[in-house]
Amino acid sequence: MGLLDSEPGSVLNAMSTAFNDTMEFYRWTWTIADKRVENWPLMQSPWPTLSISTLYLLFVWLGPKWMKDREPFQMRLVLIIYNFGMVLLNLFIFRELFMGSYNAGYSYICQSVDYSNNVNEVRIAAALWWYFVSKGVEYLDTVFFILRKKNNQVSFLHVYHHCTMFTLWWIGIKWVAGGQDVFRGTDEFFHPRDHVLLLWADCIRPLDPEISVVEAIPYHVATVVQFHVTIGHTALSLYTDCPFPKWMHWALIAYAISFIFLFLNFYTRTYTEPKQSKAGKTALNGISANGVNKSEKQLVLENGKPQKNGKPKGE
Numbered sequence: 137m138g139l140l141d142s143e144p145g146s147v148l149n150a151m152s153t154a155f156n157d158t159m160e161f162y163r164w165t166w167t168i169a170d171k172r173v174e175n176w177p178l179m180q181s182p183w184p185t186l187s188i189s190t191l192y193l194l195f196v197w198l199g200p201k202w203m204k205d206r207e208p209f210q211m212r213l214v215l216i217i218y219n220f221g222m223v224l225l226n227l228f229i230f231r232e233l234f235m236g237s238y239n240a241g242y243s244y245i246c247q248s249v250d251y252s253n254n255v256n257e258v259r260i261a262a263a264l265w266w267y268f269v270s271k272g273v274e275y276l277d278t279v280f281f282i283l284r285k286k287n288n289q290v291s292f293l294h295v296y297h298h299c300t301m302f303t304l305w306w307i308g309i310k311w312v313a314g315g316q317d318v319f320r321g322t323d324e325f326f327h328p329r330d331h332v333l334l335l336w337a338d339c340i341r342p343l344d345p346e347i348s349v350v351e352a353i354p355y356h357v358a359t360v361v362q363f364h365v366t367i368g369h370t371a372l373s374l375y376t377d378c379p380f381p382k383w384m385h386w387a388l389i390a391y392a393i394s395f396i397f398l399f400l401n402f403y404t405r406t407y408t409e410p411k412q413s414k415a416g417k418t419a420l421n422g423i424s425a426n427g428v429n430k431s432e433k434q435l436v437l438e439n440g441k442p443q444k445n446g447k448p449k450g451e
Contacts, residue, residue: 170251170313172261178269178306185272185306189299192275196295199282208285218276225270232263237318246378249315261313268309271302293402297395304391308384316380319369320388360399363392 173179237244240256250257275298281289308317370385370392 165311169310170249170261172251172253172258173265173309173313176265179265179310182306182310185303188272188275189303192278192299193295195282196278196290199279200287200290203282203285209283211280211284215280218280222270222273225266225273229263229267229270232259232266233318236260236263242318244319246373246376246380247315247318248379249312249317249381251314257314260318261309264313264317265309268302268305271298271305274298275302291402293395293398296398300391304387312381312384316370316373316378316384320366360396363395367392 178184236256236259237247240250240254240260278290278295278298281287308320367389370388373380374382374385
C-alpha cells in the first residue's frame with residue numbers, strides 16, 4: 137500500500153525533473169545562439185514564426201471550405217507581380233551569398249561558421265536571413281492555389297515542404313547563419329518550382345501560371361535530385377569531420393530523406409496507380425475514380441470526341 141501511495145509522487149517528481157531539464161536545455165541553447173541575428177526581425181523568439189506557420193496551416197484547412205461555393209479568383213496580374221518579385225528576391229539572395237562567400241574565401245566542401253562581425257560574414261548571415269524570409273513569402277504559393285480553386289495542387293507534399301522549410305530555417309538562422317548553410321542557399325537558386333528559373337518562366341508565360349499534375353513531374357524529379365545532392369554534400373562533410381555543428385548535418389539528412397520518401401509516395405499515388413485503374417472510369421467534371429483532375433483536352437484525347445463537363449457535347 138505504501139508503494140502505491142508513493143507512485144503518484146514519483147511520477148510527479150519525474151515529470152518535474154524532465155520539465156526542469158528541458159527548460160535548462162532550452163536556456164542553454166540560447167546562450168550559444170548567433171548574437172549577430174538576435175535583434176533582427178522575427179529572430180528574438182520562435183513564436184512569430186510558429187504563429188505564421190500555424191495561420192498558414194489553418195488557411196490550408198479552412199481556405200477550401202471558404203472557397204467551396206465561390207468563383208475562383210482571377211489573379212493573373214497579381215501572379216505576374218508576385219513571380220517577378222520572387223525572381224528579384226532570389227537573384228538578390230544568390231548574389232549576396234555568392235559574393236560574400238567568394239570574398240570570404242569560402243570552401244564549398246567544408247566551411248565552419250564564423251560568428252564574427254566581419255563584413256563578409258555579416259553579409260552572408262543577412263542573405264541567409266532573407267532566404268528564410270523568402271520561405272515565409274512563398275506561403276503565398278498555396279494561398280494563390282486555394283483562391284484560384286486549384287486544390288489538386290495543394291498536396292500533403294506541397295504543404296509539408298513549404299511549412300517545414302520556413303519553420304526549420306528559423307533554427308538555421310538562429311544558430312548557424314553561415315558556413316555550410318551557404319551551400320543550401322545557393323543550391324536553392326536552381327530549385328525548379330518556387331525559385332528563379334520557373335518563376336521567371338511564369339512571368340514571361342503568364343497565359344496559365346498553373347502547373348498541371350503532368351507538367352509537375354520534371355519539377356518534382358529535379359527537387360528530389362536536389363535533395364540527393366544535399367544528402368551527398370552533407371554526408372561528405374560528416375565523413376571529413378567538417379567543423380560544422382553535427383546536429384545540423386544529421387537534421388538536414390533526416391529532413392531530406394523524409395522529403396524523398398514523401399515524394400516517392402506522392403509519385404506512386406499520382407502517376408503509377410492511375411495507370412493501373414480500369415480504363416474509361418471517368419466521373420463527372422473530368423475527375424477520375426482515383427481523384428486526378430483531367431482537363432477537357434485530355435478527355436478529348438481519351439474518348440476521341442469533344443467533351444464538356446465530363447460528358448460528350450450535346451448530351
